[in-house]
Amino acid sequence: MKIAVFAGDGIGPEVTAQALRVLDALPIKVSLIEGDVGGVAYKRHGLPLPAETLVAAREADAILFGAVGDFDCDHLERHLRPEQAILGLRSELGLFANLRPAKVFPGMEGHSALKPEIAGAIDLLIVRELNGDVYFGEKGTRTTAQGLREGYDIMSYDEGEVRRIAIAGFEAARKRRGKLCSVDKANVLETSQLWRDVVIETHADYADVELSHMYVDNAAMQLVKSPGQFDVVVTGNLFGDILSDQASMCVGSIGLLASASLGERKTAYGTFGLYEPIHGSAPDIAGKGIANPMATILSLAELLRHSLGEEQQAARIEAAVAAALADGVLGGDLGGTANCSEIGDAVLTRL
Ligand code: ATP
Ligand code: MG
8 A cells, every 4th residue: 555645835744744653553554655745846846746746646545645835935827836736636636526524523512613512413524526617617807798897717517527426425425324415506507407417317326325405505504503414415616615614614623624535546445535634734833833733634544544445444543533632632723732743642642
């Protein structure tokens, strides 16, 4: 089993180092290949995603990704900026399904933006499509007949794109509580009507999964009102972008949330994917050793689950993180004083 490790910029290397300590403590044999991404890659190689990094990514069964983002690169042309590393990996590797689990760990209810009793019920997974929608449709600016400036972005999905993300949603639901909610705006959008039709067709192969549909405006409301009703939510790129950030804040700290980006390629043990915390490079606290590495450690758990077929080890890591939190091991993002390596120690002890 081969893992490519791209730690990146800012707090990326600090939090990734703690995740690697956890990996090292597990009874599984993996080989690691490191690669440069982001601002650090630009400084060393003149590109945010150098060719050798992409080669390492393709040779691996999974990628553990830290974060990219560097103020020193703000003046650069867009294609040289650190953020291009993650966008480039997603498109080059065909990573079209972004999975973001949102779960409130016992005792962490008070950190949610919601009332503790509502927050405590959250245990959902958002499956967001990543390669289509308005982000990739035709876009431009023009002048109207009245001489006004006009901008446009075409929203489009073909049925193949919808089917593969629907399958990712059904598969995820099958491994969880067996409920899938498909979120669209089918009362207004043609794309959404096609989306809904294809999701319903795909359901024929997943009769064991309970399927429901919700308009995105209602979904935004329900996520805050009674988030406990959701198991897996599958949605498009734009709606997913917004709902997944909303779900994050329903849970609480940015330092606790993991993500997985999966494609169609299978490894010998599961599905090839890229795993990263949802937070960025946090330049304001980089180098101080105070970042919370739990989101990256939980991303490692997702990597073991989806790409390496090591569900048991994934669950062990999640239980160790939960136990550390329950014992009051809290990083600065949660109002605590534990630093990055102390949190790593605490998780290792409980593993
Ligand atoms: P980027 O441009 O790389 O996305 P950003 O500043 O937009 O960076 P984040 O890096 O996610 O966004 O940081 C947002 C805030 O959350 C910052 O104040 C940062 O210090 C804090 N933060 C982010 N990740 C962590 C973490 N793992 N532990 C503690 N605080 C964090
Ligand atoms: Mg950010």
